[in-house]
Amino acid sequence: MMLEPHFTGDVADLPTHKFGPSSLTWWGIIGxxxxxxxxxMLTFAAYFFLMGHEQGWPPEGRQAxxxxxxxxxxxxxxxxxxxxxxxxxxxxAGDVPSIRLLLPVMVAIGAVLLVIRGFEFNSLNCRWTDxxxxxxxxxxxVLHASHLITDWGDTVVLAALxxxxxxxxxxxxxxxxxxxxxxxxxxxxxxxxxxMIYWVPRL
Amino acid sequence: MTDIRADKLVDMVEPRSxxxxxxxxxxxxxxxxxxxxxxxxxxxxxxxxxxxxxTWRRPPxxxxxxxxxxHKEIGRRYIVTALLFLALGGVLALAMRLQLAxxxxxxxxxxxxxxxxxxxxxxxxxxxxxxxxxxxxxxIIPLMVGTRSTAFPRxxxxxxxxxxxxxxxxxxxxxLNVGPDIGWFxxxxxxxxxxxxxxxxDIWAQMITFTEVAALSAAVVLVCTxxxxxxxxxxxxxxxxxxxxxxVVAVMIIFSMPAIALTSGMLISDRLVGTxxxxxxxxxxxxxxxxLFWFFGHPEVYIIFLPATGFVSVIIETFCRRPVFAHxxxxxxxxxTGILAFGLWVHHMFATGLPRVGYxxxxxxxxxxxxxxxxxxxxxxxxxxxxxxxxxVPMLYVVGFIVTFVIGGLTGVMVAAVPLxxxxxxxxxxxxxxxxxxxxxAVFPLLGILTYWFPKFTGRMMNDTLGKxxxxxxxxxxHLTFFPMHWSGLLGMxxxxxxxxxxxxxxxxxxxxxxGSFVLGTAVVLFVVNGLVSLYRGAIAGPNPWGAASLExxxxxxxxxxxxxxxxxxxSSTPLWDSDGELPVVTGLRVDDKEILLTTVVAATPDLxxxxxxxxxxxxxxxIAVGIVFVASIFSPWALAFGLLPCGIAFAAWFWxxxxxxxxxxxxx
Numbered sequence: 001m002m003l004e005p006h007f008t009g010d011v012a013d014l015p016t017h018k019f020g021p022s023s024l025t026w027w028g029i030i031g032x033x034x035x036x037x038x039x040x041m042l043t044f045a046a047y048f049f050l051m052g053h054e055q056g057w058p059p060e061g062r063q064a065x066x067x068x069x070x071x072x073x074x075x076x077x078x079x080x081x082x083x084x085x086x087x088x089x090x091x092x093a094g095d096v097p098s099i100r101l102l103l104p105v106m107v108a109i110g111a112v113l114l115v116i117r118g119f120e121f122n123s124l125n126c127r128w129t130d131x132x133x134x135x136x137x138x139x140x141x142v143l144h145a146s147h148l149i150t151d152w153g154d155t156v157v158l159a160a161l162x163x164x165x166x167x168x169x170x171x172x173x174x175x176x177x178x179x180x181x182x183x184x185x186x187x188x189x190x191x192x193x194x195x196m197i198y199w200v201p202r203l
Numbered sequence: 204m205t206d207i208r209a210d211k212l213v214d215m216v217e218p219r220s221x222x223x224x225x226x227x228x229x230x231x232x233x234x235x236x237x238x239x240x241x242x243x244x245x246x247x248x249x250x251x252x253x254x255x256x257x258t259w260r261r262p263p264x265x266x267x268x269x270x271x272x273x274h275k276e277i278g279r280r281y282i283v284t285a286l287l288f289l290a291l292g293g294v295l296a297l298a299m300r301l302q303l304a305x306x307x308x309x310x311x312x313x314x315x316x317x318x319x320x321x322x323x324x325x326x327x328x329x330x331x332x333x334x335x336x337x338x339x340x341x342x343i344i345p346l347m348v349g350t351r352s353t354a355f356p357r358x359x360x361x362x363x364x365x366x367x368x369x370x371x372x373x374x375x376x377x378x379l380n381v382g383p384d385i386g387w388f389x390x391x392x393x394x395x396x397x398x399x400x401x402x403x404x405d406i407w408a409q410m411i412t413f414t415e416v417a418a419l420s421a422a423v424v425l426v427c428t429x430x431x432x433x434x435x436x437x438x439x440x441x442x443x444x445x446x447x448x449x450x451v452v453a454v455m456i457i458f459s460m461p462a463i464a465l466t467s468g469m470l471i472s473d474r475l476v477g478t479x480x481x482x483x484x485x486x487x488x489x490x491x492x493x494x495l496f497w498f499f500g501h502p503e504v505y506i507i508f509l510p511a512t513g514f515v516s517v518i519i520e521t522f523c524r525r526p527v528f529a530h531x532x533x534x535x536x537x538x539x540t541g542i543l544a545f546g547l548w549v550h551h552m553f554a555t556g557l558p559r560v561g562y563x564x565x566x567x568x569x570x571x572x573x574x575x576x577x578x579x580x581x582x583x584x585x586x587x588x589x590x591x592x593x594x595x596v597p598m599l600y601v602v603g604f605i606v607t608f609v610i611g612g613l614t615g616v617m618v619a620a621v622p623l624x625x626x627x628x629x630x631x632x633x634x635x636x637x638x639x640x641x642x643x644x645a646v647f648p649l650l651g652i653l654t655y656w657f658p659k660f661t662g663r664m665m666n667d668t669l670g671k672x673x674x675x676x677x678x679x680x681x682h683l684t685f686f687p688m689h690w691s692g693l694l695g696m697x698x699x700x701x702x703x704x705x706x707x708x709x710x711x712x713x714x715x716x717x718x719g720s721f722v723l724g725t726a727v728v729l730f731v732v733n734g735l736v737s738l739y740r741g742a743i744a745g746p747n748p749w750g751a752a753s754l755e756x757x758x759x760x761x762x763x764x765x766x767x768x769x770x771x772x773x774x775s776s777t778p779l780w781d782s783d784g785e786l787p788v789v790t791g792l793r794v795d796d797k798e799i800l801l802t803t804v805v806a807a808t809p810d811l812x813x814x815x816x817x818x819x820x821x822x823x824x825x826x827i828a829v830g831i832v833f834v835a836s837i838f839s840p841w842a843l844a845f846g847l848l849p850c851g852i853a854f855a856a857w858f859w860x861x862x863x864x865x866x867x868x869x870x871x872x
Binding site: 002003004005006007008009010011012013014015016017018021022023024027028031032034035036038039042043045046049050053054059096128129130131132133134135136138139149153157161164165166168169170171 | 225228229241243244247354355358419422423426427430431432435457458460461462464465466469472476477478479480482485486487488491494495498746757758759768769770772779782784785786787788789790791792800801803804809810811812813814847851854855858859860863864865868869
């Protein structure tokens with residue numbers, strides 16, 4: 001026998017979007033961040049595990065990666081947080097014109113970063129087949145490159161969507177807000193990787 | 204940092220008339236919003252149910268079948284597929300038992316036997332045990348927490364298709380004699396390019412990628428559903444123990460499965476493009492594989508076991524007619540088991556030669572995990588002691604579970620001690636141990652809970668007499684199969700060897716094991732027969748045939764496509780026992796669009812209304828695109844580069860709204 005409903009309240013006036021931990025997608029994104037963070041942490045663990053077997057790091061006869069491309073990448077990436085913060089603020093304010101202006105800027109910055117990343121691969125001074133050191137250095141850079149490409153593709157699609165009428169819906173502003181949150185994660189994760197690829201071999 | 208505001212930039216991008224147009228549009232939509240139909244005292248009963256049914260029903264036909272995002276359909280497919288893989292894995296086990304029934308048997312060649320035990324282990328772990336638990340959760344959790352859908356139902360559909368494709372790939376490869384033959388753990392260097400030429404190891408590694416993508420997606424779906432979609436009033440303290448168990452399990456999946464996905468990726472790249480992660484000649488290390496594998500592999504055991512403890516709590520509560528004794532202790536035990544599980548992986552590596560400190564630390568850690576598990580068992584016993592237990596079939600499986608699991612747990616504490624482990628490592632004693640904990644600890648509760656929730660899934664009861672016969676055959680068959688393995692293990696019989704010589708005293712225990720395995724196999728067949736017959740002939744169940752307390756029983760059996768006509772409100776941890784014939788509900792969700800209620804994470808107060816995505820083929824298309832890339836990348840690294848675009852298009856189309864017109868309230872189409 002089914003129970004009779006007993007009406008206790010009404011939720012019709014609740015909003016359909018909120019920023020931050022109230023949002024369902026915010027939790028989804030945090031979930032995927034932890035997953036990707038897991039990949040990176042374990043790669044870091046593998047890096048130090050393999051490093052522990054060596055007499056020197058980089059192993060004797062190898063040169064540490066050249067600094068120029070990686071450092072340039074790091075500077076551009078850190079600077080990208082300025083427009084990123086602006087997009088995030090515009091999203092929270094529901095300021096569609098500013099979002100329309102700034103998301104393409106983020107797309108352009110992402111494209112520049114991908115080009116610099118290409119040069120980075122060229123300045124590692126090793127091929128992934130050389131030895132375990134080379135393999136793990138390449139693994140770090142490849143993993144972060146895939147992180148970058150994914151987020152860049154995401155930003156391109158979102159930027160295009162913001163030029164359609166649905167850009168005036170609050171839920172799209174939440175998307176933009178969370179996209180900016182994700183970009184922060186991409187550059188935050190880069191900092192330890194930058195140190196591990198370019199500076200730990202110089203210690 | 205400067206704040207760029209609309210009034211500074213607006214004239215550059217958007218003419219003033221555009222802004223006015225948007226504001227006029229906002230006003231018009233606000234007017235239309237007032238006319239939207241919502242459930243409530245004026246819209247209830249048959250009329251409401253008819254309209255909700257029309258809204259939530261997926262499109263008809265094969266396209267609609269493939270495009271469905273209904274968690275009940277996806278959960279059912281997950282369960283049925285996982286049970287089919289259980290049957291396949293079981294047939295392999297019977298084949299191995301036939302081979303081992305007599306010494307020096309030549310029934311199966313060494314090479315085939317290697318494939319058999321690898322396929323058996325991989326199928327049971329990756330294609331049966333984890334997916335079946337997730338499948339049950341995907342079906343039940345939204346009902347149990349009182350909502351109409353999982354979070355991210357399209358991701359849920361994608362997860363199922365990835366799992367299915369991974370399983371099909373593995374079994375097609377096996378049928379073509381390219382089945383992996385490196386053990387379910389695929390240790391390097393055996394699985395590396397030097398000792399495993401051909402594609403067998405790659406098939407294994409890529410099956411891992413498929414199933415990990417699936418499991419991780421489902422884990423995110425479950426975490427978000429449990430944290431954000433609970434009925435108002437279902438605070439974390441009132442949340443059912445099965446939901447707690449699945450929350451812990453989903454978080455464990457999120458933390459552990461990247462390890463296996465990463466390391467199987469490293470293995471493929473060692474084999475395909477010549478990296479040296481595991482190549483000792485170039486300063487790589489085979490032990491790196493073991494560390495990464497067991498960092499996943501040990502939590503995996505609890506990922507399989509903890510959902511089963513959730514099942515046990517559910518069954519015990521219902522059939523003892525009282526809430527589980529010390530609810531908060533059980534929750535804390537679940538959480539601490541989940542945390543401890545990440546500190547034990549090295550006990551699988553005692554035989555690799557570790558530092559002495561490592562021996563002591565991981566022995567202590569391994570023994571300590573028996574404390575929270577023991578606490579849970581004592582809480583269940585106390586519940587039975589204090590309650591009024593009845594013993595229908597699900598409860599029999601619980602008793603069978605407690606007996607069997609305690610034996611398995613005790614042998615676990617034994618092999619946690621290094622000196623004994625070094626003697627027993629790689630013998631049948633270990634095989635006996637982990638089958639006691641995995642079959643006793645997970646499969647018994649699973650069979651119990653399938654019997655228990657069968658009326659919810661199908662609307663009909665399973666046959667009780669046949670169920671009892673099945674239980675006793677399962678129980679007897681299990682112990683007949685696996686108890687003698689302790690004995691053959693102590694006599695020194697090694698695992699993963701296709702035969703043994705006569706005259707070592709191994710004949711009798713092996714023959715008994717083989718006989719037992721066929722009893723167990725027959726019991727499984729009986730279970731399936733009972734299910735199939737009951738599907739058509741079983742007694743009609745009604746909404747709550749067991750007199751249970753949790754919300755999945757507050758709706759019809761099987762549940763309507765929208766789960767609940769009104770969203771229930773929870774005032775205790777056993778809502779249906781405290782309901783006095785009425786179900787408190789909240790109203791106000793849209794009737795002609797799919798919508799659910801989101802609540803806050805801890806206190807479960809109403810927070811947001813959330814549109815639910817319409818059925819869509821894009822998750823399937825995305826899974827096909829990703830699947831082609833995964834399979835192709837076994838053969839060429841360029842697959843990843845060329846695959847990027849089709850996968851990107853599929854995911855973008857999944858996200859992209861199919862109609863760019865604004866609507867009064869958000870919809871996801």
